[in-house]
Structure formats: C-alpha cells, structure tokens
Amino acid sequence: MAFNFNWSPLSATSTSSTAFYDHAKSLLTAALNKSSKPPIIVDDILVDDLNLGASAPDLEILEIGDIAEDRFRGIFRMSYRGDACLTLRTKVQANPLNTYLSTASSITSPGPLAANSPLTIPVQITLSQFKLSGFVILVFSKAKGITLVFRNDPLESLKVSSTFDSIPFIADYLQKEIERQVRRLFQEDLPVAVHRLSLRLWNPEYAASLGDEATAPAKPLQTGESEKEDADEDAENDDQYFNPLLSASEREESSSQFSQKNLLKLSSLMDAQNTLSLDTPKIADVVFRAWASGVAHNATMWDKPGALDAPLAGESRSYAFSENGDAIETQSIASSRPSLSTTPSRCNIPTTPSRRKKKHRVVDLRKRRTEPTKTPLSSEPSSSESTPLASAASSECAVEEGYCERPPAPIRRVREDSIDYDPTEIRPSLRPTVPITLIRPSSPTDSTATEDITYPPRGPPTTASKPIPADKEKAHLRQQESWRESPKIRMPPGAPGGILEQAILSKIMAEIQRTLEEERIKRGSVDGKWGVERELENLCGQEELPAYRAI
C-alpha cells in the first residue's frame, strides 16, 4: 500500500505556493540564524531559494500498529529522488587565521601583523539532488501531536554546489560539513519541529502555554471534565453554553472557552449517536452518567472562578431550579442507577420518536406520563401524595420498559423542548433515589461548593430517618418526611437491583456524617473535629465529603 501525494500545488509556478514558500523561507531563515553560528560565518544566513520540486516522495506503508480517528501509529518506507533544491546565502570569513585568533586567548596569541587580515566572502550554497531513503516511524495522537522519527539515516546522497566549487579542498569540506548538518537535521531537528508544529495545531493548551493564544481558557480544561463543565456552565450562563451541533458561527463564538481536544471528542461522540451504532467512543477519564454514582468522589468539576464568588440560592450553578431543571433531574437519576447501564440492549427501544432529537441526550429512566400537571418546581415537595404510586411505578418502569433509547451519554444541557415528559409529574417518583451532585470546590479551601447546594425549606437539623430498604412504601414516606426536615441527608426508600446497594452505601456515608456532626455539636466547638474527619478533610479538601443535594 502506498500514498499518492498531490504535489502539484507545491510546484513553483503555482500561485498558491508562493505564500507557502515565502512562509517556509522565513521559517527556515529564522531557524538557521537562531542558534549561535560558528565564527567563520560573519553574516546572517539567508534562504535565497527554496523549491520542493515536481515529484513527491514515495511512502510505502510497512506496518500499522494502531489506527483510530484520533491516533495512529505506523512505519513507512520513504524514498525520494526528486528535484528539490535549496539555496542559501551568507558571508564567511575566508581567512582561517582570523577565525582562529578571534577565539584565542590574547596572551598566547601569536600576534601577527597582517596575516590575519579579514576577507569576507559572500557565499552561495545550493543543495540539490537529494536522495533520501529511510524508514519513518510516525505516531499521531490528537493529544500528543505527531511524533516522527527516522529509524535510520535517511540521507543517501546530496549535491552541494557553492562559490568554492573551483577549489576542491573547500568544496570537499563544504560537502562533508553540509551532509553532516543535513543528517542532523533529519534525525534531530525535523522530529522536534514537526512535533512542536503539531502540538501548536492540535493542542490549544500547548499553544496557550506558548503565549500566542490570547483567547485560551483561563484555566485549561482537563480531559473528562468537559461534560461536567458544559452542564455546569450552561446552568450558570446560557451564553456560555456550547453544543457541538450548533451552527458554525455559534461554535466559533464559544469555542474559545473550551478545550479543542474535548470538543473534538464530544463531537465524535455525537456523531456516533446520530447513527445506530452501538459503539460509544470511549473518552478517557470521563465518568458517564450511568456509572457516576459509584465514583462520585472521583468526578471532578471545575468551577469558573468568577461563578464561585456569587453563588445564587435560587439558581444554583450546579443543576438548580432553572429552565434546565430537567437536565438536573435526569442527571441525578442516571447517577443513582449504575446497575442499569449493564443492560444496553434495552437502550435501543425508543419509546418516543421525539426523543431522537439530537440535543436530547438525557438518560430517561421513567415511564412516560400522559397527564401532565404543571406544578412549579419550587412547590414540588407539596406533591408528596403522589409519591407512593410514583415510586412504585418508577421501580417497575426502570426494569421493564428500559430507561433510555441511547447508550449512556455524557451530561449535556437539555433544552426544555427536547424533554417530552413533564418534569413536575415525574419528579416525585424520583425523590426516592439519592441525587448525588458531583461537586468539588475549585480549591480545597473553597467552601462555596456546598453553599451552592439548594436546600428545601429548612427545618431543625434532626437525625435522618433510616428506612429499611425492604419496606419500600414505609421507608419512602419516612424519607419524604425527613427530607423536609433535614437538608442534607435523604435516603431512598429502596430501589431495585444495584440501586439498593447504592442506597445502602449512601446511607452509611450519611450516617457517618451525621454521627460526626452530632459529636461535634456535643463537643460544642466547630473546630473540635475528630481526627479521622480532619484527616479526611486534609486529604480531600474541606468540602470533599459527598454533599447530598435537595431538589
């Protein structure tokens, strides 16, 4: 297998190549003059002429070790017999004694009278008839750029012609010296240059570190945080919302705020979901909603520094009461039902065609309701009378009807129009689950993360009820009560399958937290923390303990 290069745009006659050659020449000139030159060269090195010739190099694929959309590793055989040429111009000191004395110590200088007279000669060196043949190892990854290595010395031969062609001694010297330099260029300088260039193209973080990208994000986004980031950001500010499927202009507007790397990954994920493909691209370091609850501690969410300064009570930046309420809701559910993600076959049963809307990437665990009752979100605790029925229904529907029509998807902002069920109606049924918000302060000392949590009407902090998972109905009722009383700890009345285990885990966590709090109150001092707790805080940051959120 081989490549077919379209080399014609690089021919010197083409107009489009003029700009390319100008750019290449200036780059080459800068590169040649950057390092310290030997004392024999007394002037800047100028690239007079650069021509890549009419024929392209031959590349033959020998081996492909790894191939994917965003990465590649392979070995090629490259050979070149083209007519590329390069002409350099500079001035050299022709008197070797002058060069020698310029570097010698003054006390041991022989001190000639005029034998060291300078003679600067303009030199023009033309490199042509490149004959290259070698094995190239090419490794490409979008995150790490292109690594290109020559496995052997690719230079077979090269013709050097210069002003000194008539003087065999100097001509030989130049030939040898330039061949040595070109070999070094291929084996050392070129890989470095290609790598840097590729990083600049694909890695905005690297580019930002170079300082040439003023619009780079203030805090570089980490891989895997993008989904959280997105959900987070759009709750906070609609203008900052980014959807890969938005129009190009919109994308351009917001693209500066996100890591290009993450955007590429997200868009490939989107593309995968627009088809019937069962395969979801893996994104490194990403916690999918369906897995989320178990690894809640590990999921990180960076907050924008400005947002943390002004947490809003009514509109929490972390999935609070806003037009994005639905997104919040569904996210909580998904994170609480990790066990269901192991049954992807059900995911392909669409319950409603309208759910196929592109923007709807919400994991829906509920049976659709037909009678919508428009209740304001803030008054949802009052609809607790429907809870028994809803909770029973929820426990069934999750198993029987399937919970979504898509594979597990990252949390995205969900538009109201894309949600075809009424949130207020379903909400009570969701309450039994434990919505765990994955909140991590931007710094260990920052306590605003928990302040973001919006609580239901506050009551005196009493002990949370301890529902027995087996007794679903009872437990749920008690949970509902306790939910009003305690802002922090609410336990589910029980859920099928893994949810149960999850609930127990969460409960234990809550219990520990509660006990610690009680102890602290007993001791009457805020600072009187238990050693274990203090250690925990030191380890995880002040507010790292799972914060349960009211909805």
Add this chain to the structure above:
Amino acid sequence: MLDFMDHVQNAFYTSTNWNVDNGYTRLNSSAQSILDFRTPRGLRFHLSSLSTPNFATSYSLGSISVIDGSLSYLYSTLPLSSPKSADVDLRLLSPGYRQHHPWKYPSPTRDDALMYGRMFLPSGTLEALYLKRLGATKQVRVTAVSDSKLKHGGTILAMLQQDTGKWSSEYLYSTDVALLGWRGLWNFGEADPRPEGDKPVGRFSGGAEVYYGVLNKSAGMSTGLRYTTLPQHPGIPLTMTLTLNPLMGHWTATYAVKVGEKAAFASRFEFNMFSYESDIVMGAELWRSKGEEGMEGVLKAKMTQNGSLGLLWEGRLKELLFSIGGAVDFRRGEGMVKVLGVEIAYSS
C-alpha cells in the same frame, strides 16, 4: 594605559638592552598606538607594588557585569626600578608615536629571566609567562593559558626571538592547532655608529611573516615595508608603512606624523582587492604638559569610516593614574555611547 606588569616587562627589556621595536610585529607600532588604543570598560581598580626590586604584585578589581578580578605575581632575576604611579613618566605608560633610531649591534648582557603568573577570578583562568635571555642576540618567550573553557584546557605559545640589530627573526609554535610561524625584519642602511660622513635621516625596513596550522591545514602570511625618519631628519618626524596580505589580497597603508612635542596624528587605510572592501581610520594624540616636570595627561581620539568615535583620556591625579574612555557611535540615535569605562591605578 599599559598594565603594571606590561610596564615591568618593558622595564626588563630596557634593562637587558632588548629592542622590542626591532621586530616585524612592531612594524607599524606608531600608528597602532595612536589608532588602536584600548578603551576601558566599566570600572576597574589596579593596585600594584614592586615589593622588592625583583618581585612585583598586582591586584585588579573590576565590575563589568559581575565583580571580577585578578591577582598577578612577577619575579625577575634582574633588579628593576620601581615605577611608582606618583612619578612615573606617562609616556612610558601610554605609548604614542614611536621615534626610531639607527639600528645598532646588541651589547652583551646577562642571561636574565622573568616569570609572571596571573590568576583571574572567579573564572579561574591562569596565565603564565616565562622570559629568558639567551646571550646577546636571543631570547625565549613562553606564554601559556589554562582555562577549562578553552579547547584542550589551554594553550602554550613558545617563541624564539633573535635580534642582531641589522635584522631580527622570530620562530614560534603554538599548541593550539599546532601553529608554526616565522617572521623576520630587515633593516636597510648602515649601523648607528657610522665612522664618518653625514648621518642618515631616514630608514627603510622590510619584513614578512608566515604561519601554518598543521592541524587545520591553514596558512597565513603577510609582507610589509616601512619608512621612518630618524632623529637627524630636519622636518617633522613621520612613519609610513605598507603591508600586504597576498593570500587575502588585503592592503594596509599607515601614515603617522608627530607634530611638535605634544601632538601626533595617524591614519590607516585598508583595502581588499578581492572583496573591494575598504576602511579608513584617523586618530590623534594630544599631550598636556605641566611645567617642566613632564607630561600630565594625554587625550587620544580616533574616528572610523562608519562614524564611530573613540576617546581616551589618561592622566595623573595626585598619586593616582586614571584612564577614562568610551566609544560613541553618531549614526545610532539613542544609545550612542557604546562603551564607557574608568580605570584607576595606584602603584608603589
């Protein structure tokens, strides 16, 4: 201004009757000392003393970028006179136009030796010099430098000098690139103590130098001719030289003239017949005297073709010798002053 140790070496040459000027490298010394004077850089102090007639020490401290300094020791088998900064003749310290005399046969002398070492701090560079007279007409001069930054850690230059009055020659070898060299000077005309007749007013000298680097297989050579007036010359003293580097096609012509006791002018014109590059430098030295006691100070100035001006003012203030100099480039708007420096020396 000459370094204290250079001055002591000159005193050694004078004491041993060695004519430093009778060598090919000093062919155009008059023009060189007027045009190629060294301008001080930064602030630098020298403290020197001839503790005994045979032993001298010198310390210097400077600040160009970082504080640096050097300490040097000199030992001579021949007792030397003490060049105190309070009463030393400034003309010896700041050489200018060189008045040549008719050549004469060397007088017999002792085989004296001089040793000199200098340590630069904090770079740790070490310099050494060994000078030894071998009879009336010969002298060995070995210099060495040790520096970790240099290739092979250092260099040694050995030189055998021979001066018969009528002619002189030098053979040298440098360990760096294994450089071999020879240079010679021939003085035309008769020796000084002419038995009868009128004294000559001028003298022609011709010489040549050849170098060959064994390791880098490179060669260098030049040839030169000088005409200088002798003290018997009725007009103003002048010196003219013409040198040619035939390998590089480089011509150099100098003209130096002494106008009275207190002023001298010099010019140098260079032309390369291969590259058609040329250069011209003009300069002057003006002495200022104080009564009958000798010279009090000297102002040297030079101007090059590209518009840069070099200035140096050297003199004595009480018992201190000072040297203030700088280089100014008029073609550059701001930042015209390129180099500025002050050197203060005290010796006892």
